[in-house]
Amino acid sequence: MRMLSLPGFLSCGKKKDFNLTNEKDAHSSDNDENLERGNWSNKGDYLLSMVGYAVGLGNVWRFPYLTYQNGGGAFLIPYTLMLALAGLPLFFMECSLGQFASLGPVSIWRILPLFQGVGITMVIISTFVTIYYNVIIAYALYYLFASLQKVLPWSDCFSWADEFCSKTRIVSDCNTTLNGEIIHANYSFITSNNLTCINGTINYKPVQFPSEQYWNKVALQRSSGLDETGRIVWYLALCLLLSWMIVGAALFKGIKSSGKVVYFTALFPYVILLILLVRGATLEGALDGIEYYIGRQSNITKLMEAEVWKDAATQIFYSLSVAWGGLVALSSYNKFHNNCYSDAILVCVTNCVTSIFAGFAIFSILGHMAFVSERPVSEVVDSGFDLAFVAYPEALSKLPVSPLWSFLFFFMLLLLGLDSQFATIETLTTTIQDIYPKVMKKLRMPVTLGLCTLLFFLGLICVTQAGIYWVNLIDHFCAGWGILIAAVLEIIGIIYIYGGNRFIEDIEMMIGKKSRLFWLWWRMCWFFITPVLLMAILVWSLVTFSRPSYGSVLYPTWGTAVGWCMIIFCVIWIPIVAIVKVIKAEGNLVQRIVSCCRPAANWGPYLECHRGERYSHIVDPKKKKEHEIPTVSAVVY
Numbered sequence: 031m032r033m034l035s036l037p038g039f040l041s042c043g044k045k046k047d048f049n050l051t052n053e054k055d056a057h058s059s060d061n062d063e064n065l066e067r068g069n070w071s072n073k074g075d076y077l078l079s080m081v082g083y084a085v086g087l088g089n090v091w092r093f094p095y096l097t098y099q100n101g102g103g104a105f106l107i108p109y110t111l112m113l114a115l116a117g118l119p120l121f122f123m124e125c126s127l128g129q130f131a132s133l134g135p136v137s138i139w140r141i142l143p144l145f146q147g148v149g150i151t152m153v154i155i156s157t158f159v160t161i162y163y164n165v166i167i168a169y170a171l172y173y174l175f176a177s178l179q180k181v182l183p184w185s186d187c188f189s190w191a192d193e194f195c196s197k198t199r200i201v202s203d204c205n206t207t208l209n210g211e212i213i214h215a216n217y218s219f220i221t222s223n224n225l226t227c228i229n230g231t232i233n234y235k236p237v238q239f240p241s242e243q244y245w246n247k248v249a250l251q252r253s254s255g256l257d258e259t260g261r262i263v264w265y266l267a268l269c270l271l272l273s274w275m276i277v278g279a280a281l282f283k284g285i286k287s288s289g290k291v292v293y294f295t296a297l298f299p300y301v302i303l304l305i306l307l308v309r310g311a312t313l314e315g316a317l318d319g320i321e322y323y324i325g326r327q328s329n330i331t332k333l334m335e336a337e338v339w340k341d342a343a344t345q346i347f348y349s350l351s352v353a354w355g356g357l358v359a360l361s362s363y364n365k366f367h368n369n370c371y372s373d374a375i376l377v378c379v380t381n382c383v384t385s386i387f388a389g390f391a392i393f394s395i396l397g398h399m400a401f402v403s404e405r406p407v408s409e410v411v412d413s414g415f416d417l418a419f420v421a422y423p424e425a426l427s428k429l430p431v432s433p434l435w436s437f438l439f440f441f442m443l444l445l446l447g448l449d450s451q452f453a454t455i456e457t458l459t460t461t462i463q464d465i466y467p468k469v470m471k472k473l474r475m476p477v478t479l480g481l482c483t484l485l486f487f488l489g490l491i492c493v494t495q496a497g498i499y500w501v502n503l504i505d506h507f508c509a510g511w512g513i514l515i516a517a518v519l520e521i522i523g524i525i526y527i528y529g530g531n532r533f534i535e536d537i538e539m540m541i542g543k544k545s546r547l548f549w550l551w552w553r554m555c556w557f558f559i560t561p562v563l564l565m566a567i568l569v570w571s572l573v574t575f576s577r578p579s580y581g582s583v584l585y586p587t588w589g590t591a592v593g594w595c596m597i598i599f600c601v602i603w604i605p606i607v608a609i610v611k612v613i614k615a616e617g618n619l620v621q622r623i624v625s626c627c628r629p630a631a632n633w634g635p636y637l638e639c640h641r642g643e644r645y646s647h648i649v650d651p652k653k654k655k656e657h658e659i660p661t662v663s664a665v666v667y
Contacts, residue, residue: 087166102325120350126370126537135153144527144612161492164277281482295445319407539635
């Protein structure tokens, strides 16, 4: 009889065929490189999750409007430049950062402990945003169910409408000629005397389309303002509950389940966009809409206006979802030697092409609406909520078989919202996993469902009669400056304090050695261009700040104060954590600050087999103790 020693783990976390504890974590599998955190089942899961996260509602309801407003096709010039100068460098940085250390947005700041508050800010902002973002998904669900009728409920002024509701413009008064004299008279007098209005003198009554009144009176039951909370709109609350149930069901196994769901939620919106584009292109007036979108002759002079460049930079920044923490979280589940460089370029280009493509689908049908209602396209074009829930539904209601097109459109909005929501919730659960790995290994499903339940209850304020004001308030403050502040500090911390050249060496450990010429562009962006652009956008946003409003409704002073409190609560952790880190460090004040500006002792690739010579001296005692399995003696006869 002889004894045979069997170590518990092979290199890079590959486990032996036997398992001493028989514990199975749904978040990881035996084929994963990182057995503790898990990896994406395949690259397709990761890429589609990233595309789904980046491509969201803003690609459909904001970009086309900005293009129309800022010179048509000429807007694509600053948009593309901002992609190259600001969007892509940050996107590549965050993907590389998450993949290198296999950590979420808070724990990743082992790279620079003084700035760990930046990661906390990202997570808190993502929490605020996920609360109201699911409310928007609930709106889409409500309209989706409302589309399942033979006649769309917003296609005409039904019993819920008031005297201002009208499908066409109503003439109020105008100038006319009577007995050789030009007089001004109301329209009833003119029609009763068989007179005609003089061109260019017609005034119209302030009327609202059925879709606008349906949105305000039926869907939202909107109150007069933030002061009037009103009651919970029960059917919106049920739609919100359903949306959270969908999110919880898709994420109950983490990336192993969400990675499969995104094959549908990320790809099917493109099918719907194509269907809507083909249908829209065959309608009368479609060409007029598309000409308004890209311009028969693009207005190049618009490029001389600073506002155009600011809009391009802002749209790129927000549409790529940088500085939210989600890119770091999703990339942390990649295998170490995955080519994050090509992934970043592919996802960024896909995001921008989607925005341009969506514009054609949106404007072709809006052009038809303008043709039918005999109005200029400029009067039917809008952005944000008004485009998604007023203008576009109104246009769809004028099509044959309108319930079908309405169902497809809101189903597309639902899918676009859901896969962005999947990634945001995964950001929160990844943060919890990095802090409490043993808890998440055993209780991932209860923790995920508990998180979704908590966020559902926090979102109930957004489905009251004043809910739309709360949604707009959170979006106005939390999704603005907080993200810009986090992005500026992120790039300054990594490039100027940790060291840009050092960071490039880290990336080369994953994707292989590259030439100096290859890194020239990235160095120019990371060291100078991108931080300057981000600072410019931040300063511009602060200088041009105006009190939040929803349509013509201004927010009360206390509402603006609540908004400031939310953003302060998000960013206050940056100085608080920095002060705590300095206090806990050893030495005099300067020594403590210098110590906190150096990477933590356990910073480096998650698995020791990837650390190489550069990180071979770094050992994480805690991790080593957790991973270490005693040698097992097996009896061999």
